[in-house]
Amino acid sequence: MSFASIPLEDKQRALSELRSIKEQFSARHWFPGTSGNLSIRVGEYAPDNFHFAITASGKDKSVSTPEDFLFVDQHGKAIETTNLKPSAETLIHCEIYRKTGCGAVFHVHTVYNNIISEWFGDQGAVPAQGIELIKAFNIWEENAAIEIPILPNYAHIPSIAELVPGVLKPEIPGILLRNHGIYAWGNNAFEAKRHLEAFEFIFEYLYKSLLLQGSRTTK
Ligand SMILES: CSC[C@@H](O)[C@@H](O)C(=O)COP(=O)(O)O
Numbered sequence: 267m268s269f270a271s272i273p274l275e276d277k278q279r280a281l282s283e284l285r286s287i288k289e290q291f292s293a294r295h296w297f298p299g300t301s302g303n304l305s306i307r308v309g310e311y312a313p314d315n316f317h318f319a320i321t322a323s324g325k326d327k328s329v330s331t332p333e334d335f336l337f338v339d340q341h342g343k344a345i346e347t348t349n350l351k352p353s354a355e356t357l358i359h360c361e362i363y364r365k366t367g368c369g370a371v372f373h374v375h376t377v378y379n380n381i382i383s384e385w386f387g388d389q390g391a392v393p394a395q396g397i398e399l400i401k402a403f404n405i406w407e408e409n410a411a412i413e414i415p416i417l418p419n420y421a422h423i424p425s426i427a428e429l430v431p432g433v434l435k436p437e438i439p440g441i442l443l444r445n446h447g448i449y450a451w452g453n454n455a456f457e458a459k460r461h462l463e464a465f466e467f468i469f470e471y472l473y474k475s476l477l478l479q480g481s482r483t484t485k
């Protein structure tokens with residue numbers, strides 16, 4: 267499918283959803299210091315042919331301007347002539363879309379996701395069990411145990427992107443970058459947001475549990 271053949275309403279809907287999500291996450295202080303990036307796919311999907319709208323690089327994501335988003339192709343290249351640069355981490359979005367065919371990818375840096383990814387970094391995954399919010403990933407088993415993958419935070423983004431297929435698990439819609447942040451995705455913006463909120467709840471829960479456990483052993 268060519269970008270030109272995607273209905274204009276679909277492109278506008280993606281932009282207005284991105285604007286709304288950006289505003290909501292910003293209200294939670296999920297974009298400190300211009301960090302974070304968001305994208306929503308438009309049109310049909312094939313692993314070697316898809317398009318998405320993504321946040322422009324380096325912008326203050328707590329404000330709304332006419333220059334916040336642009337459309338890119340499956341290689342992360344801008345589709346239309348623009349002065350805007352796609353997010354520096356666009357290639358990670360590309361790889362997640364390519365492997366999952368999902369509809370939206372959200373990336374945020376929070377203190378909880380940074381600390382937890384560092385704490386479990388050497389293990390390569392964050393273990394979580396029996397937390398109710400695991401059901402937000404459509405895992406309904408009682409006392410379910412999951413592992414959230416962690417990738418190294420290389421400065422060279424293509425080196426991170428190429429590791430994505432090796433750690434991505436179909437049942438876990440997220441990957442942490444160590445001491446950096448999380449990528450969460452879903453079939454659409456609603457689902458990606460639900461997944462991201464569940465991950466952040468789990469990270470806060472684990473962080474506080476570890477603190478409590480620590481205080482017990484030092485008593
Ligand atoms: C300013 S710290 C954050 C960046 O290094 C990066 O990790 C990030 O999430 C935002 O990059 P961006 O290019 O604006 O999408």
Ligand SMILES: [Zn+2]
Nearest residue numbers: 301302355447
């Ligand atoms: Zn980042």
